[in-house]
């Protein structure tokens with residue numbers, strides 16, 4: 001559904017002393033598109049988000065939104081952009097409604113128009129029953145849902161969500177994903193950062209896999225899965241002695257990731273899978289479980305980094 005890019009992130013870089021948090025990240029985001037930044041802790045997602053939303057200056061590169069260079073003080077850019085930061089930014093001493101009123105006024109909203117919008121948003125995230133309670137009395141997940149409302153108050157054309165489902169229960173997560181899909185269907189461009197593979201797979205039209213500040217792969221799910229070399233992965237669960245090199249010497253299989261309790265092996269050559277599996281079971285002590293996995297984003301992540309991306 002890619003049309004004219006609404007957001008363009010162009011070769012951005014950012015270091016903190018010796019840490020290169022973002023090394024050279026570029027992507028474009030079109031109206032109605034949900035674009036995922038998927039990567040483990042410390043990959044550079046939040047730094048990318050901060051630069052993209054103008055709250056941090058890059059060392060190099062630039063970001064445009066609707067053709068305008070990003071700057072949080074430009075009213076045109078501010079009006080177009082809604083941000084839901086990873087760090088929750090609600091005032092504990094205020095009620096949900098007063099938090100949203102305060103936020104709405106920063107965008108020049110007010111009166112019945114603002115109150116109507118607030119009712120709509122609180123109902124959307126299922127907080128309408130708690131609107132008059134001080135946020136200090138909310139659970140973590142409820143605060144996160146309120147945080148989402150703050151990013152949406154002014155109906156931004158571009159919505160940036162930094163790990164929006166962190167700490168919310170499965171039901172609230174499904175609800176949130178559904179709302180984000182609906183916003184995209186109305187034309188909102190969404191940047192969605194997460195370290196949950198399943199979330200990225202289920203909601204994003206395109207995904208950039210990011211690690212150590214670098215985009216390792218980018219594309220639609222189909223495109224990304226086509227980058228996976230192997231037909232399938234054989235996953236062993238059990239207890240594997242790191243000193244035992246047996247795994248590395250199995251003919252027809254290559255170890256792609258190895259941990260004490262989980263090993264992933266990739267078939268190489270043409271040996272049929274059943275033969276490989278029975279050879280494994282006969283020869284390898286400590287196997288408690290065995291599974292054959294079709295290529296997934298996890299397989300691609302392992303292929304690119306030699307590590308697992310944990311949920």
Ligand SMILES: Nc1ncnc2c1ncn2[C@@H]1O[C@H](COP(=O)(O)OP(=O)(O)OP(=O)(O)O)[C@@H](O)[C@H]1O
Pocket residue numbers: 016019020021039040041042043044045046047048086195
């Ligand atoms: N203000 C800062 N000062 C120093 N180092 C920083 C700062 N912000 C981020 N970093 C470092 O930059 C790297 C990337 O951090 P960033 O927060 O962008 O990662 P992330 O992908 O959002 O991770 P997470 O999934 O944990 O939120 C990390 O090594 C982090 O320690």
Ligand SMILES: [Mg+2]
Pocket residue numbers: 045046047086162163
């Ligand atoms: Mg982060």
